[in-house]
Every structure is written in structure tokens, then in C-alpha cells.
Amino acid sequence: MKGEMDARQIFGIGKRFIGLILLMAFAGAVVAGVISYFFMTPLYQSTTQLLVSREAGETQELTEQNIKADLQLVNTYSSLIKSTAVLGKVSEQLPFTAPEEELRSQIKVDSAEDSQLIDITVIDSSQKNAVEIANATATIFQQEVKTLMNSNNVKILSPAVVNDDAIPVSPEPIFNIIVGLAVGFMFGIGAAFLLAYLDTSIKDEEDVRNLLGVPVLANIPPIDGVKEELASAKVGLQEKEA
Numbered sequence: 001m002k003g004e005m006d007a008r009q010i011f012g013i014g015k016r017f018i019g020l021i022l023l024m025a026f027a028g029a030v031v032a033g034v035i036s037y038f039f040m041t042p043l044y045q046s047t048t049q050l051l052v053s054r055e056a057g058e059t060q061e062l063t064e065q066n067i068k069a070d071l072q073l074v075n076t077y078s079s080l081i082k083s084t085a086v087l088g089k090v091s092e093q094l095p096f097t098a099p100e101e102e103l104r105s106q107i108k109v110d111s112a113e114d115s116q117l118i119d120i121t122v123i124d125s126s127q128k129n130a131v132e133i134a135n136a137t138a139t140i141f142q143q144e145v146k147t148l149m150n151s152n153n154v155k156i157l158s159p160a161v162v163n164d165d166a167i168p169v170s171p172e173p174i175f176n177i178i179v180g181l182a183v184g185f186m187f188g189i190g191a192a193f194l195l196a197y198l199d200t201s202i203k204d205e206e207d208v209r210n211l212l213g214v215p216v217l218a219n220i221p222p223i224d225g226v227k228e229e230l231a232s233a234k235v236g237l238q239e240k241e242a
Contacts, residue, residue, distance in 0.1 A: 013196045014189070021188035028184020029177050036176045042168035044127035046160035048134040050118040050141075052077060053153050074116055077154070078109045081120060081141050085148065089140045094132060106130075107137060117157070127166050134160040 014021065052074050080086065087100045087107075108121045120137050124130035142154045 013192055017188075017192035017195065020195075021185060021192055024188030024191065025181050025185035028187065029181040031184075032176045032180025033173060036171045036173040040171040041125050043123050043125055043170040044130050044166055045121060045123050045169045046127065046130035046134045047119050047121045047158075048138040048156065048160045049158040050077075050120065050138055051155045051157040052116045052118065053155060071114065071116070073153070074111050074118060077141070077145065078111055078118060080144070080148070081109050081118070081137060082107060086137065086141050086144050089144075090133065090136045093136055093140065096129060096132075098129075098133065103133065103137075106133065122160075123169065128162055131160040131162050 082104055084100065087103045091098050091100045091103060106122050106124060108123070110119045110121065111117060120134050120141075122130045122134040122137070124133065138156050138159065142156065145154050146152055
């Protein structure tokens with residue numbers, strides 16, 4: 001085991017320790033499943049969608065300049081949503097305790113490229129709280145745009161709603177179990193090679209060749225009855241001496 005191993009030796013180690021490898025793979029999957037189902041808190045996601053449009057009275061002509069202006073507003077508004085001016089008031093308005101920094105970490109603002117739509121996505125351990133945070137953020141942001149930007153061009157296109165059949169976005173038990181299975185399998189292989197490396201006993205002629213680097217000239221099989229004859233002779237000798 002001290003030298004380089006060929007494919008046959010590697011296969012032999014895997015075959016020899018297959019029970020250990022499968023056991024550790026199974027253990028990894030079980031541990032991942034138990035942690036996913038019993039120790040990880042389910043997280044729910046809710047999204048409110050906003051539309052940034054041109055104000056009434058402004059030209060609605062879709063010129064390149066107007067489109068660029070609208071897209072710049074989307075970028076500005078995306079940053080404004082997570083500002084203290086908005087989240088500070090959201091924190092005060094919510095019926096449950098939600099510090100501003102915590103809200104900032106829960107809220108994700110997305111806008112597709114070249115789109116005037118803004119998605120406010122909230123992740124929380126309570127689906128109801130996630131819905132309230134998303135909608136409160138959208139409403140207060142809409143109000144703040146009127147005050148800070150002197151503009152009324154934000155519309156709530158699709159408010160978040162509570163869904164009784166909502167599935168948590170995290171954890172993902174099946175994915176975690178597969179990862180646990182793979183990790184356990186790899187640890188099992190590592191343990192098998194470590195045990196094989198530490199095992200210096202000679203088991204067959206292949207080990208003799210690998211250890212001494214010389215060919216095996218003969219292989220003497222066990223001779224039936226030799227052990228019994230030796231044991232019988234030893235007993236007879238002891239009786240004679242007695």
C-alpha cells in the first residue's frame with residue numbers, strides 16, 4: 001500500500017470496504033434529512049411587483065430618450081426602496097418587531113434588464129409576515145417617491161398575497177439529502193483508503209510482490225488434517241510425560 005496503486009488495487013479496496021462506504025453514505029443522507037426536517041427553520045417568499053410609468057401629462061411617446069430616462073428611474077428607485085427613508089417607516093408601521101437592518105437583509109429588489117417592473121421580494125419564517133413586509137414596503141415607497149422625487153409614477157401592479165398552499169423556499173430537504181449522500185460516500189471512500197493504507201498485514205501473494213518487489217515462486221495451500229494431527233500429537237506427548 002506504500003507505493004502507487006493501479007486500478008485493480010483501487011477496485012479491490014472499494015470492494016473490500018463496500019459495506020463501510022455504503023454505511024457512511026447512508027449516514028450522511030440520514031443526518032442531512034434529520035437536520036433539514038427537524039432543525040432548519042422553513043423560510044417563505046412573497047413578492048410585490050411595481051410598475052414605473054410616465055406621469056399623466058407627460059409625453060407617452062416611446063422615444064429612445066424617454067425609455068432611457070424610465071430605466072434610469074428604475075435603477076434609482078431600486079436603491080431607494082432599501083434606504084432608511086423607506087425601511088425606517090416600514091419598521092415603524094409593521095404590527096410586529098422588525099428592525100430596519102433586519103428588514104434590509106430580508107428584502108431583495110430585482111428589475112429585469114430593460115424593464116420598468118420592480119419586484120420587491122421578502123423572505124421570512126412566517127409567510128404572513130413576508131406578505132406584510134412586501135406590501136408595506138411597496139406602499140411606503142410609493143408615498144416616499146411622491147415626497148422625495150415629487151413624482152407620481154409608481155403603481156403597485158401585483159401586491160403579495162397569503163397562499164395557504166405555499167411551499168417553503170428553504171430548506172430543500174431532497175437536495176440536502178442528495179448532498180449528504182454524496183458527502184457521506186466521499187468520506188466513506190476516504191476512510192476505506194485510510195484503513196487500507198494503515199493495514200500492513202500480508203494477505204496474499206499480491207501483497208508479497210508489492211512489498212518485496214520479487215515474484216512468488218510457489219503457493220502452498222493449507223494441508224487438510226495437519227492442525228488436527230499436531231494437536232493430537234501434543235496431547236499424546238502430554239499424557240506420556242504425565
